[in-house]
Amino acid sequence: AQSVTQPDIHITVSEGASLELRCNYSYGATPYLFWYVQSPGQGLQLLLKYFSGDTLVQGIKGFEAEFKRSQSSFNLRKPSVHWSDAAEYFCAVGGNNDYKLSFGAGTTVTVRA
Amino acid sequence: SAVISQKPSRDICQRGTSLTIQCQVDSQVTMMFWYRQQPGQSLTLIATANQGSEATYESGFVIDKFPISRPNLTFSTLTVSNMSPEDSSIYLCSVDSAATTDTQYFGPGTRLLVL
Numbered sequence: 001a002q003s004v005t006q007p008d009i010h011i012t013v014s015e016g017a018s019l020e021l022r023c024n025y026s027y028g029a030t031p032y033l034f035w036y037v038q039s040p041g042q043g044l045q046l047l048l049k050y051f052s053g054d055t056l057v058q059g060i061k062g063f064e065a066e067f068k069r070s071q072s073s074f075n076l077r078k079p080s081v082h083w084s085d086a087a088e089y090f091c092a093v094g095g096n097n098d099y100k101l102s103f104g105a106g107t108t109v110t111v112r113a
Numbered sequence: 114s115a116v117i118s119q120k121p122s123r124d125i126c127q128r129g130t131s132l133t134i135q136c137q138v139d140s141q142v143t144m145m146f147w148y149r150q151q152p153g154q155s156l157t158l159i160a161t162a163n164q165g166s167e168a169t170y171e172s173g174f175v176i177d178k179f180p181i182s183r184p185n186l187t188f189s190t191l192t193v194s195n196m197s198p199e200d201s202s203i204y205l206c207s208v209d210s211a212a213t214t215d216t217q218y219f220g221p222g223t224r225l226l227v228l
Contacts, residue, residue, distance in 0.1 A: 032215055043205055043221040044156075046114070051215070090155060099144055099209055101217060103155045 002027045004091050006104035013081050014112050021076040021107050023091035033074040034092040034101070035065055044090065050074065061085070086111045115140050115210050117220035125226045126196055133192045134223045136206035141186035144209040146217065147179070151202045159204075162189045196227045 005024045013019050025031055032051050036044040048059025055067040065076045074091060091104040116139040126132050136145065147159040160170045160181055168181040183189045193200050203224050207217040 034216070036219070041224075043117075043119075044207075044219040046216065046218060049216055094215060099146070099161065099215070099217075100158060101156075105155045 002031075002093050002095075002100075002102045004093050004102050004104035006089075006091055006107050008107045009105070010108045010110070012110045012112060015083055016080050019076075019078045019081045019085070019109065021089050021091075021109070023074045023076065023104060024072050025074060025091070025093040026072065027093050027095060029095050032094045033065075033067060034094070035059065035063070035074075035076050036090045036092065037061075037087045038090065038106075039087045047076070047089075081109075081111055083111045083113070085109060114218045115142060115208050117206065117208060117218060119204075119206060119220040119223050121223060122221065123224040123226075125228060128197050128227055130196055131192055131194045132196065132225060133190050134204050134206075136189045136191070136220055138187045138208050140210070142208040142210055143186070145183060145189045146207045146209070147181060147189070147191045148205045148207065148219075149202045150205060150222070156205065159191070193225065196225075198227045201225055201227045 003026045007022050034049045035047040038044050047063050048057050050057045050067045057065050063078050088106045088108050090106045092101045094101045118137045120135045145162045148156045150156050158171050159174045160168045162168045162181045162183040164183045180192045203222045205222045207219045
């Protein structure tokens with residue numbers, strides 16, 4: 001069975017500081033990995049995805065994520081956080097021709113001035 | 114990516130009634146999905162809606178409670194039937210764009226409160 005664990009329920013970070021959100025997955029085959037962001041009152045927006053190739057993936061809004069197969073991890077990072085990055089972040093796992101995405105519980109990011 | 118709209122964006126309903134949520138996509142897509150996000154929770158897949166066939170429901174969800182229609186490649190509806198306060202959630206549709214296989218894009222969601 002596939003599953004995703006996001007160990008941090010809530011993270012508070014100062015504006016301009018770096019941010020790292022953790023994601024660990026369990027998947028029986030080669031995983032497809034995704035990060036989505038949900039701003040208050042909004043739907044989910046795709047930040048980035050990893051299917052294969054370079055394990056460091058660049059996304060929108062200055063985010064990047066690194067796939068580490070040995071650690072079953074796909075952590076999301078941003079070097080300098082903006083107040084507009086305050087949102088909930090979801091990691092998800094799926095697979096080739098496997099339309100079923102499994103989502104983590106989410107991490108809420110608060111940005112303080 | 115596809116542009117997805119949902120109607121209504123939010124609603125307050127009385128228990129025992131039903132609400133139909135619409136999902137419209139600006140391009141033809143093969144697969145459409147319906148998710149539920151209960152307050153403070155993550156997303157749970159309700160069902161997959163493919164055009165021309167019956168929807169496929171996930172464990173814990175049944176057609177009598179959540180009937181789904183998929184009349185064409187750009188539109189789907191989800192009905193939440195005989196609602197109770199436990200149905201208060203955000204309902205999201207997503208699509209797997211034919212142009213970008215295995216990637217789901219989400220609509221803005223429908224926020225439902227059942228009193």
